[in-house]
Amino acid sequence: MTEDEPMNQTELHDHLRAAIRAKRGAQAELARRLGISTASVAAFIAGGNRIPPEHVDTILDILGAEVTLQGLTRTGPLTPDNLTFTDPALAGMVASDGQGRLGPMRPADLAAAVLGPIPDHFPEDVRHYLAEGCDCIAYAGFRYSMMTVGASRLALAAEAAVRAYAAQHGVTAGKGHQSMAKLVDALHAAGHFTDPQRDLWTAWKDIRNLLQHPNQEKALSMGSVLPLLRNLHESFLRLFPTPDAPPAAEPNVSP
Incomplete structure (x- = not known):
């Protein structure tokens, strides 16, 4: 999966878990930055617990990555964690960027x-x-x-x-x-x-x-x-x- 591909919430969490596991020292740095135990980090990195939404920005910073949440498409019911994810009905539509190029429609469009x-x-x-x-x-x-x-x-x-x-x-x-x-x-x-x-x-x-x-x-x-x-x-x-x-x-x- 490339960074330009749209991801839903599950795909984003899986992507972050894999990236943290692959980066040496990332789990220890995450525990230090968040002020939590390495066991807690290991639990949500292993997939036993969901990644708390308030931790996502810190994880992205450690990984040196960016994700535009507006580009994520919601799957399943509306929850506090996916309030700003694009509705699936809109995600299937296209919009013009004003220069003749078409792409997936975003809430901002x-x-x-x-x-x-x-x-x-x-x-x-x-x-x-x-x-x-x-x-x-x-x-x-x-x-x-x-x-x-x-x-x-x-x-x-x-x-x-x-x-x-x-x-x-x-x-x-x-x-x-x-x-x-x-x-x-x-x-x-x-x-x-x-x-x-x-x-x-x-x-x-x-x-x-x-x-x-x-x-x-x-x-x-x-x-x-x-x-x-x-x-x-x-x-x-x-x-x-x-x-x-x-x-x-x-x-x-x-x-």
Whole structure:
């Protein structure tokens, strides 16, 4: 195994054990640096005990090696030791380095595609839910199910946007509960939403209901969530345009 090959947790520990056994004096130096007995070192080097995660940096220093934990792929359930290992679902994907070269996708690649500044002029609730959604999607590199959690927060951001837009224009849905569906229809009836806008925000209402329904377990993929995020950000800019910006084009009907 070369140092450039990705390793899971078990492979990393096996690799470190073999390297320590092969380096003269490494076990004694490790015991001295860690302040533990040579018997304790021998136990986890022999494989009888797992290598404590807090010892890995010291072992790498003694060996003169480096390992990027972000490049490790988790196997088995999530544990305190593998929180920062790449989720297997993401590890099977590829990403471009921006220079035409493809390689295994890393959590940092996903985060770079999702995280960024949120316009200050967006309403506070919209900014809150949008930030939560982006954060969850970024963390999906470590736990892929966070992709769906993030999408549910985006749907709440969509609802918050409709409510804020209705409040700005003094539009209500009559008496009783001001549901998102009723507000969308009221904004359309008042001439604030075109037909495509009504269809767009109704679609977001349907997405919100789908993800918030307690009796339906949904798992969304990166290929479906990232386009939703891009669409939502563009839709927010149509509702809350940047000051002095030219009018935006009509939205696509499907989010």
